[in-house]
Amino acid sequence: MKNIEISQIATLPTKYGTFKIQAFKEGEKEHLALFSDNLPDAPIVRVHSECLTGDALGSIKCDCGEQLHFALELIASEGGMLIYHRQEGRNIGLLNKVNAYALQDQGYNTVEANHQLGFSADERTYEIVEFILQHFGIKRLKLLTNNPKKIESLKGIEIVERLPIQIKSNPYNEAYLKTKKEELGHLL
Secondary structure, three states: OOOEEEOOOEEEEOOOOEEEEEEEEEOOEEEEEEEOOOOOOOOEEEEEEOOHHHHOOOOOOOOHHHHHHHHHHHHHHHOEEEEEEOOHHHHOHHHHHHHHHHHHHOOOOHHHHHHHOOOOOOOOOOHHHHHHHHHOOOOEEEEEOOOHHHHHHOOOOEEEEEEOOOOOOOOOOHHHHHHHHHHHOOOO
């Protein structure tokens, strides 16, 4: 990939533990890698797609925030890396994500709402993820995901194990999780 600006590595103490952090600027998007010291040969890696509403605002309409917290706890205790993938709303952006939420309020599911707005069910791409993994020399990993598209997207990286993230549903995200399983093939 061309024209990727890479920050220095800094220390980031969190409520989960202390990580190292490095940013990767790809055009207007700035992605993050949070990682433990001494990454093992096949580290646990979570590619976490940005979800402002779930990650920062505590929305329980999705399972994103809980997945992020689960991943940070696991990586803090066992070592590994979290790549914070800045592709909000499956890469339709925050404005369109809120518009999709409004359509969901009218009865559309998450996939139908994206289609109503003129998008595919999932607009994300993963080239920057491969770039970040290559930057750190990671050739083998244990991928923390329920999304088969993330598994398929990592070319040239050996996935030695898929680690599931099981989050309890709630009345606000039951239909969302059902759609992820039935229409997007998530391994729930």
